[in-house]
Amino acid sequence: MKQRTPNLLIVDDELHVRESLGHWFSEDGYEVSTASSGKEALAILGRQHFDVVITDIKMPGMDGIELQRHIHETDPDVAVLVITAYASVSTAVQALKEGAYDYMVKPFDPEELSRVVEKACEKIRLAEENVALKQQIVSAAPKFVIGKSREMQRVMELVESVAATDATVLVRGESGTGKELVARLIHTHSPRAFGPLVAVNCGALPEGLLESELFGHEKGSFTGAAGQRKGKLELADGGTLFLDEIGEIPAKVQVELLRALEDHKITRVGGTQEIKIDFRVICATNRNLEEAVREGTFREDLYYRINVFEIDIPPLRERPEDILLIAEHFLTKFSSAMGRRVTGLSPSARVLMLKYQWPGNVREHTNTIERALVVCREEEIEPQHLPILTRSTSQDGGDPDDLSMQAIERSHILRVLKLNEFNVTHTAKALEIDRVTLYNKMRKYKIERPTG
Amino acid sequence: MSPSWQVELVAIGSVTPSVLAHLREGLAGILACPVWIATLHVDPKPFFDPRRRQYAAHSILEHLLNPPPNEAVHRIGVTELDLFLPVFTHVFGAAQLGGPVAVASLHRLRPEFDGSLPDVLRMHQRLLKEVLHELGHTLALVHCRVPWCAMGASRLPEHVDLKDSSFCNPCADRIGIQKMDLE
Numbered sequence: 189m190k191q192r193t194p195n196l197l198i199v200d201d202e203l204h205v206r207e208s209l210g211h212w213f214s215e216d217g218y219e220v221s222t223a224s225s226g227k228e229a230l231a232i233l234g235r236q237h238f239d240v241v242i243t244d245i246k247m248p249g250m251d252g253i254e255l256q257r258h259i260h261e262t263d264p265d266v267a268v269l270v271i272t273a274y275a276s277v278s279t280a281v282q283a284l285k286e287g288a289y290d291y292m293v294k295p296f297d298p299e300e301l302s303r304v305v306e307k308a309c310e311k312i313r314l315a316e317e318n319v320a321l322k323q324q325i326v327s328a329a330p331k332f333v334i335g336k337s338r339e340m341q342r343v344m345e346l347v348e349s350v351a352a353t354d355a356t357v358l359v360r361g362e363s364g365t366g367k368e369l370v371a372r373l374i375h376t377h378s379p380r381a382f383g384p385l386v387a388v389n390c391g392a393l394p395e396g397l398l399e400s401e402l403f404g405h406e407k408g409s410f411t412g413a414a415g416q417r418k419g420k421l422e423l424a425d426g427g428t429l430f431l432d433e434i435g436e437i438p439a440k441v442q443v444e445l446l447r448a449l450e451d452h453k454i455t456r457v458g459g460t461q462e463i464k465i466d467f468r469v470i471c472a473t474n475r476n477l478e479e480a481v482r483e484g485t486f487r488e489d490l491y492y493r494i495n496v497f498e499i500d501i502p503p504l505r506e507r508p509e510d511i512l513l514i515a516e517h518f519l520t521k522f523s524s525a526m527g528r529r530v531t532g533l534s535p536s537a538r539v540l541m542l543k544y545q546w547p548g549n550v551r552e553h554t555n556t557i558e559r560a561l562v563v564c565r566e567e568e569i570e571p572q573h574l575p576i577l578t579r580s581t582s583q584d585g586g587d588p589d590d591l592s593m594q595a596i597e598r599s600h601i602l603r604v605l606k607l608n609e610f611n612v613t614h615t616a617k618a619l620e621i622d623r624v625t626l627y628n629k630m631r632k633y634k635i636e637r638p639t640g
Numbered sequence: 641m642s643p644s645w646q647v648e649l650v651a652i653g654s655v656t657p658s659v660l661a662h663l664r665e666g667l668a669g670i671l672a673c674p675v676w677i678a679t680l681h682v683d684p685k686p687f688f689d690p691r692r693r694q695y696a697a698h699s700i701l702e703h704l705l706n707p708p709p710n711e712a713v714h715r716i717g718v719t720e721l722d723l724f725l726p727v728f729t730h731v732f733g734a735a736q737l738g739g740p741v742a743v744a745s746l747h748r749l750r751p752e753f754d755g756s757l758p759d760v761l762r763m764h765q766r767l768l769k770e771v772l773h774e775l776g777h778t779l780a781l782v783h784c785r786v787p788w789c790a791m792g793a794s795r796l797p798e799h800v801d802l803k804d805s806s807f808c809n810p811c812a813d814r815i816g817i818q819k820m821d822l823e
């Protein structure tokens with residue numbers, strides 16, 4: 189998202205104040221306008237929106253407090269910073285009570301004034317970004333963030349088709365693949381989009397607390413339960429309940445959850461009254477639930493209840509075309525936010541990214557890009573800006589402790605093959621051996637071209 | 641390619657000769673353009689505000705504009721006195737944005753100002769960065785968000801230390817100088 193330049197309106201009857209402040213904030217890169225009276229300020233504000241208004245309190249005619257009142261009548265989002273030559277507590281209190289953003293006494297410490305205005309602008313920017321973010325989630329934009337590979341397009345199709353129904357969805361994938369984002373997309377594309385989306389991480393709480401977190405509790409039902417409290421299921425009434433790490437739920441809570449999912453009714457911990465709730469459930473897990481069912485740690489009836497519709501998010505390493513796409517996306521996003529002019533990835537950095545196994549998936553990927561941008565002073569990201577990737581790519585899936593020449597030769601050949609998309613002619617050329625030798629070595633080391 | 645402009649340094653009040661000499665040399669090295677020290681000092685008395693016991697930066701800028709420097713010359717006042725702008729407690733420097741004059745003060749940049757040990761090298765570096773910064777303003781540059789760029793806004797002397805004594809690529813491009821890689 190491109191950031192626009194914040195603009196300021198400085199209102200003071202004294203010319204030298206307008207000039208000094210105007211000058212100071214122009215150097216800071218703000219767009220600055222000035223007015224010599226409250227009346228003039230209102231005329232300017234009628235034509236143009238301002239993010240921040242800095243106004244003197246004592247002015248002939250309309251004073252700063254009155255000006256602030258008029259401004260907020262028409263546009264409550266404007267941050268009004270009130271300045272004065274005298275430290276008068278009562279005026280300060282009055283200004284703040286009427287909704288001024290802050291209050292400062294002349295002369296200002298330049299550091300302090302800049303900080304206050306920066307903070308005001310930051311607040312406005314965040315508020316705008318929040319609005320934009322909400323719109324983004326509803327729009328098609330997240331598709332881009334998730335990826336454009338065939339696998340992820342399939343995921344998006346599934347999201348779109350299941351969103352309209354009220355079916356229970358099980359989202360599966362390694363950690364960091366964006367399971368919560370998928371849950372969020374289902375919710376925002378569903379008829380429940382205007383209801384709440386309530387998320388619970390089932391792995392984060394011990395049994396007793398998880399129970400009261402999900403179902404709520406009545407006053408005094410257990411030690412520490414000071415008052416009556418609604419559970420997450422109740423809070424999800426009319427909306428969607430997202431249960432992350434569903435595989436971690438203890439046996440006792442599994443029973444209660446199954447009942448709640450089947451009857452859409454709950455009883456608070458320590459309570460007797462049944463409460464009817466209308467909600468949809470999306471669960472997520474990175475565990476092999478089938479195995480847990482076989483082992484008896486996860487109830488089979490609950491498994492079938494939550495696994496009505498399954499969405500599998502493939503790990504990042506299985507969709508190489510998304511690796512660079514996501515890199516470019518976050519590069520643009522972070523570099524504009526950080527004010528950097530990094531244009532892209534160098535060819536060797538691209539190779540490095542594609543070679544890496546991405547055990548932490550998209551989350552690790554975005555962290556890597558963000559870190560690279562912090563250290564990169566060049567126009568392009570180079571391998572030295574990606575230390576995490578250089579540290580662990582040398583093994584290529586082989587046994588890291590096997591240091592024999594054979595093991596190293598095997599892993600080297602495999603690596604070059606992958607870089608050349610298993611084109612034997614190109615690989616042989618890069619290795620400076622002939623094709624027959626390469627075939628023989630591939631046979632010897634049992635290296636096969638991956639199918640599909 | 642060296643820039644088409646030139647820099648004239650003007651001492652406001654008495655300035656230690658070695659400070660000016662170091663500054664001139666540093667600027668000439670970075671900018672690859674003529675940099676010289678004006679022979680006449682400016683008497684600071686008219687700019688003194690007895691109530692604040694400081695010197696008015698805006699009045700100094702006005703004075704430096706009179707008479708205006710030749711085209712292509714950027715006239716930078718250098719002083720060891722404490723500067724202020726009317727609404728501010730103090731400033732390290734001030735410049736006419738996109739105009740030919742600026743002023744920079746060593747007063748608060750001396751490490752001993754906040755009780756640190758004197759450090760001549762650091763002091764020279766800070767002044768060089770502050771002058772580069774104000775010069776950038778006379779070339780219409782506004783504050784830059786690249787952390788090591790000379791156009792970064794520094795409100796504290798320690799922030800000045802974190803910057804390079806050079807412009808980042810985008811800022812250097814904007815004022816038409818070639819980036820000097822000092823690392």
Ligand SMILES: [Zn+2]
Pocket residue numbers: 215773777783793
């Ligand atoms: Zn500045």
Ligand SMILES: [Zn+2]
Pocket residue numbers: 784785786789790791792807808809810811812
């Ligand atoms: Zn810059």
